[in-house]
Amino acid sequence: MNETESSFNLETYIQRVVQFTENQMDSLVPSEQTRPAKLHQSMRYSLFAGGKRMRPALCLAAVEACGGKWEDAARMAAAVEMIHTYSLIHDDLPAMDNDDYRRGKPTNHKVYGEGMAVLAGDALLTQAFEILADWPGTSGFTAATAVKELAVTSGSLQLIAGQAADLEAEGQEVSLEDLEYIHLRKTSALLTCSVRLGGMAADASSEELEALSKFGKSVGLAFQIVDDLLDITQTSEKLGKTAGKDEVANKATYPSLVGIEKSREMASSLTQEAYEALSMFGSKAVSLKALAHYLLERDY
Amino acid sequence: MNETESSFNLETYIQRVVQFTENQMDSLVPSEQTRPAKLHQSMRYSLFAGGKRMRPALCLAAVEACGGKWEDAARMAAAVEMIHTYSLIHDDLPAMDNDDYRRGKPTNHKVYGEGMAVLAGDALLTQAFEILADWPGTSGFTAATAVKELAVTSGSLQLIAGQAADLEAEGQEVSLEDLEYIHLRKTSALLTCSVRLGGMAADASSEELEALSKFGKSVGLAFQIVDDLLDITQTSEKLGKTAGKDEVANKATYPSLVGIEKSREMASSLTQEAYEALSMFGSKAVSLKALAHYLLERDY
Numbered sequence: 001m002n003e004t005e006s007s008f009n010l011e012t013y014i015q016r017v018v019q020f021t022e023n024q025m026d027s028l029v030p031s032e033q034t035r036p037a038k039l040h041q042s043m044r045y046s047l048f049a050g051g052k053r054m055r056p057a058l059c060l061a062a063v064e065a066c067g068g069k070w071e072d073a074a075r076m077a078a079a080v081e082m083i084h085t086y087s088l089i090h091d092d093l094p095a096m097d098n099d100d101y102r103r104g105k106p107t108n109h110k111v112y113g114e115g116m117a118v119l120a121g122d123a124l125l126t127q128a129f130e131i132l133a134d135w136p137g138t139s140g141f142t143a144a145t146a147v148k149e150l151a152v153t154s155g156s157l158q159l160i161a162g163q164a165a166d167l168e169a170e171g172q173e174v175s176l177e178d179l180e181y182i183h184l185r186k187t188s189a190l191l192t193c194s195v196r197l198g199g200m201a202a203d204a205s206s207e208e209l210e211a212l213s214k215f216g217k218s219v220g221l222a223f224q225i226v227d228d229l230l231d232i233t234q235t236s237e238k239l240g241k242t243a244g245k246d247e248v249a250n251k252a253t254y255p256s257l258v259g260i261e262k263s264r265e266m267a268s269s270l271t272q273e274a275y276e277a278l279s280m281f282g283s284k285a286v287s288l289k290a291l292a293h294y295l296l297e298r299d300y
Numbered sequence: 301m302n303e304t305e306s307s308f309n310l311e312t313y314i315q316r317v318v319q320f321t322e323n324q325m326d327s328l329v330p331s332e333q334t335r336p337a338k339l340h341q342s343m344r345y346s347l348f349a350g351g352k353r354m355r356p357a358l359c360l361a362a363v364e365a366c367g368g369k370w371e372d373a374a375r376m377a378a379a380v381e382m383i384h385t386y387s388l389i390h391d392d393l394p395a396m397d398n399d400d401y402r403r404g405k406p407t408n409h410k411v412y413g414e415g416m417a418v419l420a421g422d423a424l425l426t427q428a429f430e431i432l433a434d435w436p437g438t439s440g441f442t443a444a445t446a447v448k449e450l451a452v453t454s455g456s457l458q459l460i461a462g463q464a465a466d467l468e469a470e471g472q473e474v475s476l477e478d479l480e481y482i483h484l485r486k487t488s489a490l491l492t493c494s495v496r497l498g499g500m501a502a503d504a505s506s507e508e509l510e511a512l513s514k515f516g517k518s519v520g521l522a523f524q525i526v527d528d529l530l531d532i533t534q535t536s537e538k539l540g541k542t543a544g545k546d547e548v549a550n551k552a553t554y555p556s557l558v559g560i561e562k563s564r565e566m567a568s569s570l571t572q573e574a575y576e577a578l579s580m581f582g583s584k585a586v587s588l589k590a591l592a593h594y595l596l597e598r599d600y
Contacts, residue, residue: 030456035481039456039464090422095414114395115467118418122390123456125422129429130451133444144433144443151430156330156339156423164339167415181335 010290014057017077020070021056022048024078028131042112042120046085049103054295055080055194058219061287062195062212065278068202075135076146076197079128083154084190086124089117091163125154138203146200153193162186166251174252180221187227188220195288207280214277215288222270223295225263228253230298232260271296310590314357317377320370321356322348324378328431342412342420346385349403354595355380355494358519361587362495362512365578368502375435376446376497379428383454384490386424389417391463425454438503446500453493462486466551474552480521487527488520495588507580514577515588522570523595525563528553530598532560571596 056077063073092107109117162185254263278285356377363373392399392407409417462485578585
């Protein structure tokens with residue numbers, strides 16, 4: 001990417017990310033005809049349900065920031081999106097968030113049944129590791145390093161910790177500290193992992209990885225605060241999922257704990273921190289910076 | 301292991317396997333106090349529910365057959381048992397087999413609720429890959445090779461394929477071929493992976509790995525046929541789980557398709573094939589041979 005900040009077109013960039021990521025996933029995941037067909041249809045239904053592909057976008061923008069090419073991070077981009085998709089399928093289950101719509105479409109279990117939805121999630125989670133295990137690596141990072149990074153991020157102390165704590169918090173009194181615990185794990189962890197894996201694909205230095213970690217953590221929290229804000233300020237039609245769910249479920253959110261205005265300020269301040277973390281990458285971080293801006297200013 | 305076949309004591313051997321595997325898992329899985337505590341309690345509840353640890357036993361016996369030490373395969377033994385445990389937790393869910401008892405205890409979702417049971421299974425699956433990613437490897441095999449082996453085994457074409465096909469087969473007409481498709485994936489795949497990972501830990505030759513694959517496949521099918529036979533011939537008390545479930549669920553089994561006698565013959569013949577696959581290992585395979593014998597002759 002040689003575009004400068006002024007000429008950078010985020011819309012085109014995201015379109016290219018979506019195309020690139022979907023091509024990767026399409027080539028890696030067994031076809032809808034592959035036995036057991038219903039399982040692969042269920043996996044593909046959620047994988048290709050029109051996600052925004054923000055994690056692949058962050059991953060691919062990070063590989064650029066560290067001087068690498070998209071192709072180097074192709075497996076990473078697919079793997080993080082598969083982890084994200086699996087977590088949504090399981091999160092939407094009746095025993096969890098009990099959501100009927102996701103990305104404007106019926107959720108996986110509404111179409112394929114709960115049993116198949118559990119298995120499709122399991123299979124996407126499993127295949128993400130298979131995909132990274134086949135990564136050739138760089139001089140500084142092996143496939144095992146990448147697998148470890150993704151497994152720790154997705155495990156019982158990070159991503160799943162966030163979901164479990166979220167599940168337990170429903171209807172309970174939750175402090176701001178508890179809420180940050182949940183969101184650092186439920187959202188920031190995988191965003192951070194996405195940029196770090198992108199960095200590894202470009203054989204990043206430890207200073208670069210550290211900066212990407214700070215960036216991911218800040219963007220992740222900001223992203224979640226914006227999500228909470230959108231849930232109470234937007235309609236279901238615009239969100240493509242059921243709006244106002246958090247309030248109905250009596251879920252703790254940033255707006256419910258600190259108010260809408262303070263939540264907006266927190267999101268802005270975190271985005272500022274994210275921009276600062278990018279300073280060492282100079283103009284190579286144009287896409288990462290644009291994505292951070294987009295994540296804060298989005299209205300769907 | 302220097303024991304000869306005549307002096308080999310399987311009971312003592314399995315006790316040692318159980319102790320070794322449980323020590324490994326205990327040191328690798330976060331404590332019950334680790335936040336989120338309920339998630340880790342749920343993971344540990346099923347991990348330490350008194351499983352027979354047959355997959356770790358096969359893994360550790362395979363490392364012996366290939367001239368290695370148990371310690372070399374410690375991570376493999378823990379990883380395969382965690383995959384097995386995750387698959388049982390998800391398989392027992394109301395949307396799947398809807399089992400209330402497992403190993404003589406209430407199933408995970410009966411104790412921790414369905415949402416937490418889904419997450420505990422997810423976390424065990426994820427951590428299995430983290431554990432293998434930290435394996436130092438041998439001259440012939442890297443941690444990534446081991447991760448790939450486990451991921452392919454556990455993925456949508458093997459273990460999960462078996463569960464999905466099993467789920468779809470309920471109440472349907474199922475051929476003997478279909479049943480073999482299911483069991484090769486639902487049972488044989490992970491048993492085969494267990495012995496292959498044990499072989500890799502001992503830096504096995506490709507001929508040795510091939511022999512272990514044949515052994516695992518045969519033992520796995522025999523194991524499943526015996527399981528089907530036990531379901532209709534034993535009481536719930538002795539099995540430690542609800543007996544007669546297959547018949548109630550109108551599930552296809554070997555006995556229902558070919559009869560009890562023919563099923564017994566098939567299991568015997570497969571065990572014979574398993575013994576033959578072990579011939580190249582000579583007396584080093586004493587424990588593998590004893591385990592195969594045990595899997596066929598067990599009555600619980």
